[in-house]
Amino acid sequence: MKILFFGRLAESLGREVELALPEPGCTVAELRLRLGGAVASPAVRACIDRAMVPETTRVLPHHEVAFVPPLSGG
Amino acid sequence: MKILFFGRLAESLGREVELALPEPGCTVAELRLRLGGAVASPAVRACIDRAMVPETTRVLPHHEVAFVPPLSGG
Amino acid sequence: MQVRLVQGPFRPDEELASFIAGLEGDGAVVSFIGLARPADAEGHEVTGLLLDSYAGMTEASLDGIARDALARFPVSAVRIVHRCGAILPGEAIVFAAAAAPHRRAAFEAADYLMDRLKTDAALWKREDGAGGSKWIEPTAADRSDRERWSA
Amino acid sequence: MQVRLVQGPFRPDEELASFIAGLEGDGAVVSFIGLARPADAEGHEVTGLLLDSYAGMTEASLDGIARDALARFPVSAVRIVHRCGAILPGEAIVFAAAAAPHRRAAFEAADYLMDRLKTDAALWKREDGAGGSKWIEPTAADRSDRERWSA
Numbered sequence: 001m002k003i004l005f006f007g008r009l010a011e012s013l014g015r016e017v018e019l020a021l022p023e024p025g026c027t028v029a030e031l032r033l034r035l036g037g038a039v040a041s042p043a044v045r046a047c048i049d050r051a052m053v054p055e056t057t058r059v060l061p062h063h064e065v066a067f068v069p070p071l072s073g074g
Numbered sequence: 075m076k077i078l079f080f081g082r083l084a085e086s087l088g089r090e091v092e093l094a095l096p097e098p099g100c101t102v103a104e105l106r107l108r109l110g111g112a113v114a115s116p117a118v119r120a121c122i123d124r125a126m127v128p129e130t131t132r133v134l135p136h137h138e139v140a141f142v143p144p145l146s147g148g
Numbered sequence: 149m150q151v152r153l154v155q156g157p158f159r160p161d162e163e164l165a166s167f168i169a170g171l172e173g174d175g176a177v178v179s180f181i182g183l184a185r186p187a188d189a190e191g192h193e194v195t196g197l198l199l200d201s202y203a204g205m206t207e208a209s210l211d212g213i214a215r216d217a218l219a220r221f222p223v224s225a226v227r228i229v230h231r232c233g234a235i236l237p238g239e240a241i242v243f244a245a246a247a248a249p250h251r252r253a254a255f256e257a258a259d260y261l262m263d264r265l266k267t268d269a270a271l272w273k274r275e276d277g278a279g280g281s282k283w284i285e286p287t288a289a290d291r292s293d294r295e296r297w298s299a
Numbered sequence: 300m301q302v303r304l305v306q307g308p309f310r311p312d313e314e315l316a317s318f319i320a321g322l323e324g325d326g327a328v329v330s331f332i333g334l335a336r337p338a339d340a341e342g343h344e345v346t347g348l349l350l351d352s353y354a355g356m357t358e359a360s361l362d363g364i365a366r367d368a369l370a371r372f373p374v375s376a377v378r379i380v381h382r383c384g385a386i387l388p389g390e391a392i393v394f395a396a397a398a399a400p401h402r403r404a405a406f407e408a409a410d411y412l413m414d415r416l417k418t419d420a421a422l423w424k425r426e427d428g429a430g431g432s433k434w435i436e437p438t439a440a441d442r443s444d445r446e447r448w449s450a
Contacts, residue, residue, distance in 0.1 A: 007351050007423025008434040050356035066353060071360075072424040072435045073417035081200050081272025082283040124205035140202065144285045145209075146273040147266035160328075161316035168311065168332065173388075177311075177332040178409070180402065181319065185326040237324075251331065251413055252444070258329070259406050293403070 001059075003031075004066035009038055021061055029055040031065070039067050075133075077109065078140035086112055095135055103129040105139070113141050150227045151214045153207050158229055163243045167227045171247050174224055178258040179245035186237035189287075193277050194237060200272040201232035209270040213261060220297075221257040223248040228261060232271065260297055267294040301378045302361050304352060309380055314394045318378045322398050325375055329409040330396035337388035340438075344428050345388060351423040352383035360421040364412060371448075372408040374399040379412060383422065411448055418445040 001021045005013045019034070028046040032039055032055070045052045047066040048059065059065055075095045079087045093108070102120040106113055106129070119126045121140040122133065133139055160181040168177060184197050210228050217226045229243040242265060246257035266286060273284040286294075311332040319328060339345050361379050368377045380394040393416060397408035417437060424435040437445075 004353070006353050008425070010351060011425075011434075047353075047356065050353065050359060066356075068353065068421070069423060069434065070436045071419065071421055073420050073422060073437055073441065078202070080202050082274070084200060085274075085283075121202075121205065124202065124208060140205075142202070142270070143272060143283065145268065145270055146284045147269050147271060147286055147290065159316075160319065161312040164315050164330070164332075165310070165312035168334070171334070173337050175334055175336040177334065179315070179330045179332075180406070181315075181328040181330075182402070183319070183322070183326055183328065185400070186324050249336070251333070252440075255331070255406070255410050255413075262402055262406075289403075 001061060001063070001065065003035065004064070005068075006066065007069040007072070009044065009067055009069055012038055021059065025058050025060045027055065028053060028057045028059060031059055032067070035067070043070050044068065045070075075135060075137070075139065077105075078138070079142075080140065081143040081146070083112055083118065083141055083143055095133065099132050099134045101129065102127060102131050102133060105133055106141070109141070117144050118142065119144075150225065151207070151210050152229045153201060153210060153232055154229060155231075155233045157239055158231065158243070160240045160243045163227065163229050164245065167225070167245050167247070171225060173249075174247040175249055176251040176254040177245060177247045178251070178254040179243065180258050180262050181240055182242040182262075184235045184237050184239050184241055188275050188277065188282070192279060194275050195278065196237070196276045197235040197241070198274040198276065198281075199230075199232045199235060199241070200274070202270055206230075206232065206270040209268060210265075213264040213268060216264065217246065217257045217261050220260065221246070221248070222253045223257045226257060226261060228265070230265070230269065230271070263290075263293040263297060266290040301376065302358070302365050303380045304358050304361060304383055305380060306382075306384045308390055309382065309394070311391045311394045314378065314380050315396065318376070318396050318398070322376060324400075325398040326400055327402040327405040328396060328398045329402070329405040330394065331409050331413050332391055333393040333413075335386045335388050335390050335392055339426050339428065339433070343430060345426050346429065347388070347427045348386040348392070349425040349427065349432075350381075350383045350386060350392070351425070353421055357381075357383065357421040360419060361416075364415040364419060367415065368397065368408045368412050371411065372397070372399070373404045374408045377408060377412060379416070381416070381420065381422070414441075414444040414448060417441045
């Protein structure tokens with residue numbers, strides 16, 4: 001599945017990476033561990049289908065997953 | 075001398091009246107008494123040369139005198 | 149010119165554009181536009197306003213309010229454009245704007261400009277409607293808004 | 300459309316004109332315009348901004364802020380226009396406006412829109428200057444401004 005990045009994460013990791021999701025899916029926290037690096041920072045939030053979600057949320061194959069740094073507003 | 079009026083005073087009294095000032099001048103309070111009517115209301119303020127003045131100010135022949143109702147803003 | 153008393157209609161959008169064009173490096177602009185309402189405080193139709201002014205005194209009162217705002221807040225520019233004379237419903241009565249490096253000062257200065265204009269601008273307003281004409285004075289709310297700044 | 304995320308430059312004066320044209324009987328309009336500053340918080344030259352956005356999520360965050368303002372204040376209309384992408388110094392970043400029968404609600408709603416936009420808009424800002432590029436996060440002041448509305 002595709003994982004999207006924004007802001008300074010996109011600058012260091014690119015706009016997206018392709019990642020094989022384990023069979024029964026995994027939690028956001030597990031996905032974050034696999035990605036590691038800048039994504040591991042607690043300031044970075046996970047989004048599923050364009051909404052921020054908690055760490056325990058299960059990621060499924062049809063989800064659009066993104067990791068985003070703190071919002072900086074306008 | 076001319077006495078100017080604004081707002082609802084101008085509507086009832088006209089934009090200006092001509093008045094003979096007594097020889098050594100007089101105070102704003104005295105002028106107000108002579109004009110009487112709507113001008114006697116304490117809500118009406120006197121102006122000399124386009125600035126509000128207290129009742130004890132002396133009115134002199136070269137002054138521009140006006141009486142104005144409460145300001146109503148924009 | 150940043151303070152003007154105008155007899156005829158003016159366009160708030162053009163005031164905003166020229167105010168912004170005159171800025172140098174500010175990040176925040178707050179503008180207030182007062183429009184003539186088609187109804188009075190009791191909901192009765194208003195067909196027009198008359199804003200009586202006193203040449204010289206009215207301009208001086210607007211100038212003083214603009215100067216006070218510049219002295220009181222960390223703003224780099226303010227503008228006041230005020231109509232006088234006959235005004236139709238929907239037309240702009242007043243444009244008041246403030247610009248600053250940061251938004252808090254711009255908001256406070258614009259808010260201050262309007263509270264001062266409502267009580268301290270030398271203007272006398274008459275509302276004309278089907279039921280006759282009525283001269284307006286500052287409301288209790290206008291006076292208490294004004295009091296916020298007297299500390 | 301009252302909420303728009305736009306890629307290229309927009310004109311705040313045109314936004315103000317069309318916002319006012321769509322009103323029906325309101326007496327008060329407050330608008331905020333945020334301009335890209337030519338210097339950063341430390342006074343160093345900024346040659347441009349990049350506002351990264353997430354298609355769908357960013358628009359939804361702006362919509363939510365506009366809806367919250369309409370629900371929270373007695374205002375009849377609000378508008379948010381926000382740039383994304385590359386922005387040059389002096390260009391408008393954001394236009395946020397509120398209209399109401401009376402000025403207090405219009406001021407508070409516009410103030411609220413900006414405090415929310417600064418902390419809750421799904422945008423990521425990079426300042427580019429001679430000394431390099433820097434990603435910006437909400438300041439302590441932005442966070443405490445946001446807190447004013449959480450009661």
